[in-house]
Amino acid sequence: MFVSTLRVKWALDRGGSRKGLKRGRGWVTGMEGKTKNRAATVPPPAGARPTLKTIAFMTGLGITTVSRALKDAPDIGAETKERVRLVAKQIGYQPNRAGVRLRTGKTNVISLVLTLEEEIMGITSPMVVGITEILAGTPYHLVVTPYSSTKDPLGPIRYILDTGAADGVIISRTEPHDARVTLMTERHLPFVTHGRTEMGIVHPFHDFDNERFAYEAVRRLTECGRRRLVLLEPPPNLTFHSHMRTGFERGLKDFGAEAVSFHHVNIDHSLVAIRDAFEQLMRSVDAPDGIVSGSGSGAIALIAAIESAGKKVGQDVDMVTKAPSDFLRWLRPEVMTMYEDIRLAGRELAKAVIGHIEGKPPETLQSLSQPEFQRPVSKSRKV
Amino acid sequence: MFVSTLRVKWALDRGGSRKGLKRGRGWVTGMEGKTKNRAATVPPPAGARPTLKTIAFMTGLGITTVSRALKDAPDIGAETKERVRLVAKQIGYQPNRAGVRLRTGKTNVISLVLTLEEEIMGITSPMVVGITEILAGTPYHLVVTPYSSTKDPLGPIRYILDTGAADGVIISRTEPHDARVTLMTERHLPFVTHGRTEMGIVHPFHDFDNERFAYEAVRRLTECGRRRLVLLEPPPNLTFHSHMRTGFERGLKDFGAEAVSFHHVNIDHSLVAIRDAFEQLMRSVDAPDGIVSGSGSGAIALIAAIESAGKKVGQDVDMVTKAPSDFLRWLRPEVMTMYEDIRLAGRELAKAVIGHIEGKPPETLQSLSQPEFQRPVSKSRKV
DNA sequence: GACGAAATCTGTAACGATACAGTAGCGATG
């Protein structure tokens, strides 16, 4: 009786047609079954957060029906779906994540796996922003899972696999033969890499075209008349090390310049280490006249080294660097920069993992972002 | 029978005393009850992740007992606890987060609420690192919850309250009268603010001592003989705006200098806007000879302005700036910097929210970090 | 007008954990 009354009330209140009621079950016989689990017969507590039960009570439907209606299942009537959706929206229903996760295993979590150490120049920040920009329109949350790169990089991956902590993973510092990629592929955990691999596994990635960057950098330097070029490269274990080297060497060949060897340090070393090593080079007879820097922070150390050696950028040497932010453009306009849009990378990575989770083919989830030279900061016109 | 056998086997295997077994229930009568819910009688599936059920099966105990043993409940025997802990550790048991969350409401999540816009100079990055450093030793995960500051800052807070998405919240860009603080306090949601409020509500916070920063900056500038000082301040709605102003003005008074008015722009404005405004000032007859910059990125724009106006830092003007990273020290050693350790802030904030969640009194969860002048980058000694 | 199929709705069990209300055994008490 109670249920039926309520159904009619609702139907009347919203002025809807009563057609749907005619064949409702329980309309007359409703109170006969065990009332134990008849959720819709028990009014929900007042201040509590709405659940399927709440909607079931309000609509007079069963919990299952409500669940299926919200999923747009084919065995639910069109009008019922409409009614359920309306009520759900009205009371601001949001599925309980714990309930869903427990039942289905779906976490609605994307995990961003970071080394605590890769934060030197704050690359993470815009990346997180980019990722969240995309996730904002989805049910996904972003969980940051750090690890100490001095330890096992597989640690966080294993944790996620063992505990089912995420539906998808974003990793960076990708290596040509990356054990994390192998593991996640084997275990069918959707992921995307920032950077590419060379294992013959087709997987989603986003990458900056470092080969092109180095190639264009060399072109530009030779256009400035520079012939003896040096490259501050990424650490050799990362994939983009070879990309950058390849571009650099192809550039040397195509534009007619020669390489000055400089392998003692790479962009992972401390600024002090880079400066000291490079200062030595700049003071030697082998000193280069053109520099390609694989990282913005590395460029800072190089500039310091050049100046310590009593030389000047834009005069004794020219320099092109990759830059994820634009303070160099402001402080050292004589340095030529190619902007690496990390925020964009974040967006692309997020889209790719979600695509992977949704089962899109990996080869459609790969993107490469093209470097472009930045123009100098515009001069003020006011004064 | 099965159960009992297993229990003995276990006890023998690890060479433990059998005392505890003598009075075990179910030792003889075990198979009599309804076996339906006797979890321990059903072997767990092979490859699956271990649950309480798994441990219950292996130890021959009930699920409840295992649960309570792992919680070190007082009504569980010491030897049983030991046994359970051992097995749990052996098989790498980790409680299912969804199960706990659904039953208890505890999410084990800390939410970092960010504006998408506050990322200009990548302050987030080291902060995330600091937070995760602390969370690594706890069951907490870090979820990043962004919002567009152009919209309702209460949005994410309401979301967390409505959906019970987190056990604790970290917010920044704190205002003197901050609606988020009021709301979370009312609703008893543990939180911590990066920055202080002025509402008479005692709550956990971590803050940089911006008053002291500005005061010491003025001291230093006057020591350099500067007398006409300007302050690039935070936006007026944030609490640390007044802190910094107060320190600045107290410094002017104590050290005998005068303020040059400069309120058109603040550190939230674009670099271009700051530069244009400041260039105008530098070209006017009112030009200051000492500058205090409330942000590192702001300082970049100020430097550009100074140079556009044909002047030179360390010569025509001196400058002190707050700096969250050290590229200024490298690129503009003539600028004096006070380091703001954002990573430390992250650590302090994380400790404070957790403390708040654990019920520690808020007044014990407040900290202020003291600014210190940085020494210049050490010169290379190698060459 | 019986029968099957289609359409639409339903209850039950389960995911893993915990709160709660027990129960069995045992020694002490009167």
Added chain:
DNA sequence: CATCGCTACTGTATCGTTACAGATTTCGTC
């Protein structure tokens, strides 16, 4: 020796959701 209280353990119900296996009604078919 009945009873009480204590220790150490237990099963049941529940959190919110969904998979699954029915139910019930309607309608077309023979």
